[in-house]
Amino acid sequence: MPVTVLLVDDEPLVRAGLRAVLEAQPDLEVVGEAADGAAVIPLVRRLRPDVVAMDVRMPLMDGIEATRAVLRTVSDPPKILVVTTFENDEYVYEALRAGADGFLLKRARPAEIVHAVRLVAEGESLLFPASVRQLAAEYGDGGGNPAARAAMERAALTGREAEVLRLMARGLSNAEIAGRLIVGTETVKSHVSAVLAKLGARDRTQAVIAAYESGFVAPV
Numbered sequence: 001m002p003v004t005v006l007l008v009d010d011e012p013l014v015r016a017g018l019r020a021v022l023e024a025q026p027d028l029e030v031v032g033e034a035a036d037g038a039a040v041i042p043l044v045r046r047l048r049p050d051v052v053a054m055d056v057r058m059p060l061m062d063g064i065e066a067t068r069a070v071l072r073t074v075s076d077p078p079k080i081l082v083v084t085t086f087e088n089d090e091y092v093y094e095a096l097r098a099g100a101d102g103f104l105l106k107r108a109r110p111a112e113i114v115h116a117v118r119l120v121a122e123g124e125s126l127l128f129p130a131s132v133r134q135l136a137a138e139y140g141d142g143g144g145n146p147a148a149r150a151a152m153e154r155a156a157l158t159g160r161e162a163e164v165l166r167l168m169a170r171g172l173s174n175a176e177i178a179g180r181l182i183v184g185t186e187t188v189k190s191h192v193s194a195v196l197a198k199l200g201a202r203d204r205t206q207a208v209i210a211a212y213e214s215g216f217v218a219p220v
Contacts, residue, residue, distance in 0.1 A: 002029040003121045006049040008066070009083060010035050010058045014106060018053060018083075021110045028117060037066025044070055049078050050121050053104065056082045056091045064095045071099040071202070079120045079203075087131055093139040101205050102127030123203055129171025132205070136212035136219035148213035155198035162216075164191040169208045169217045 005022055007015045007030060015033050022028045031047045034040060038061040040052065052070070056063035063082045070077050082095040082103045092103045101123070104116045119127050126132065141148070157165065160181075167177045174192065178185045192204065201207040211217040 002027050003051060003117060004029050004031045004047070004049045005117060006030075006032045006034070006040070006043055006047060006052045006078070008034045008037060008040055008052060008058075008063070009055040011055075014055070014083070018113065021113050022117065024110075025114055028114065037061030037063055037069075040066045041069055041073060044074050044078060051079045051081055051117055053081045053083055053117065054100075056084045056089070056095050056103070062091070063100070064091060064098050067095055067098045067100050079123065081116060081120050081127075090139045093135040096132065096135070096205060096209055099202060099206060101203055103131075124175075125173035126168060126171045126204055126208060129169070129208075132208065133169070133212070133219045136209065140209075140212050140219060142215075142219075144215070145213040148210055149215060151199060151210060152214035152216050155195075157195060157198060161191055161195050161198070164188065165195050165207060165211055166217055168192070168195070168204050169211050 005028060007018050009015050019030045022030050031049055032043050034043055036058045037054065044052065054063045054066060067080050070080065080100045082092060082100045083106055084092050084103055085106050087105055101120045102116060104113060116127055119125055164177060167180060172180065174185050174188045178188045196207055199207050199210050201210060212219045
């Protein structure tokens with residue numbers, strides 16, 4: 001089955017370009033388009049896309065609020081990939097904080113766009129880990145977020161779970177973590193699932209953001 005994608009951007013040319021790039025791949029299918037975040041929820045409920053590629057800045061409802069709305073109101077929500085003009089943008093970090101699974105630059109090459117959608121859909125690696133780390137360093141709380149620190153303490157990660165979280169923050173995939181720790185991939189998947197459950201994170205991106213904001217991992 002192909003990975004299905006909903007495109008949300010107020011610029012028709014951007015939507016057309018993304019559609020052309022994605023539909024050139026046999027494993028990707030664009031199932032719908034919207035020009036503003038306000039239209040996302042009914043489309044997500046009707047079309048059930050695997051991934052929403054959503055502009056972070058739109059006139060009525062931006063990608064941050066639309067992300068929050070989808071995660072708050074839609075059962076089994078899709079992965080959300082925010083699309084942005086500028087990489088080092090506080091809006092991007094706020095979208096990640098709100099629950100987005102990754103971000104993509106509008107100027108990205110076709111191969112990068114395809115890779116980003118596939119990676120976010122799979123959910124087994126962090127998209128652009130160095131950029132996420134830079135965003136956390138600039139716009140995060142530098143480990144000074146009391147709620148994040150308290151959540152990390154309550155999580156009471158085991159030594160191995162803590163090790164897995166640190167490797168996740170470095171952007172390693174499950175297979176790469178397995179090779180580093182000399183364990184099976186299924187064992188790593190179990191540890192990742194435990195980390196997400198203990199932190200109350202919906203995916204590894206949110207777990208890594210929590211790790212940065214709690215000071216568990218330094219974004220430097």
